[in-house]
Amino acid sequence: MGGFWPVPDALAYLRGSWRVTRSVRDLASGDLGRFEGTTLFDPLEGGGLLHRESGTFTWRGVPRPAERTLRFLPGPGGTVDVRFADGRPFHGLDLSAGRYVADHPCSADLYRGEFTVRDEERWRTVWRVRGPAKDLELDTGYVRAD
Template identity: 30%
Template sequence: MMIRLENFTGLWSMAREIDDRRTGQCATLTGTCHFSMDETGTLRQDERGVLHMPETAQSFEAERRYFWRADAEGIAVFFEDGRFFHTFDPNAPAPHADHACAPDAYSVRYAFSNWPDWSATWRVTGPRKDYVSVTRYTRQTVEMEGCDT
């Protein structure tokens, strides 16, 4: 199956593990990710969840938004404020992208081999950052309670 931008549309369960290699702490985020297409063909990604910090026994509400657009190289991802983030080809054998945000470097590897389940693994390094973040997405199905016909 060829994965296209519109294939992401819908509601996904999201589970993220963040392994901070500087502090030795591991945080988790659970929530949802909603992809919705607008009239221009831009896909809006809205993530919402609860970030759990087990070492401190604290939890926080977390959310973020990105915009995805089809382009010649596959899918271009933009920050909420419109700045370019990265481009990836979901149909490449090993989809990946890099983003330099001096002084930090971000590298992502996507895995779509179990579509519609998929994941994104980020490796982030810099003077004050050294972590790996793995997010797994599972499509939510809507149960229809219906009319008997």
């Protein structure tokens, strides 16, 4: 499996609290940012998980509060249908091989995310964002907190 840890049921794996560290690189300007905080995956009424991320994002030396909310809905065979908070589709997620690549076109930009699971306590995402106004890499590490 190339060092990846297969996850037969992504929702069961993600449930709970995770410590998060994210580096953000603007590949065009060379600017670096950092996010530190927590992600909570709490059960949703009717199935799935509510993903709530909160913490501090520091960009160009200026720290500010940051948060986002997503919905992780059950898909077939242990997969996930990831949605924005307002219900719009974001991407699918299948961790059964311990690694998954997802694409999300957003206007003229393309977000490509690679999800990797290392073990029951650690997983990672790397999003590469390319478009006319964006050239970014977001590298996020998650460590189980509960």
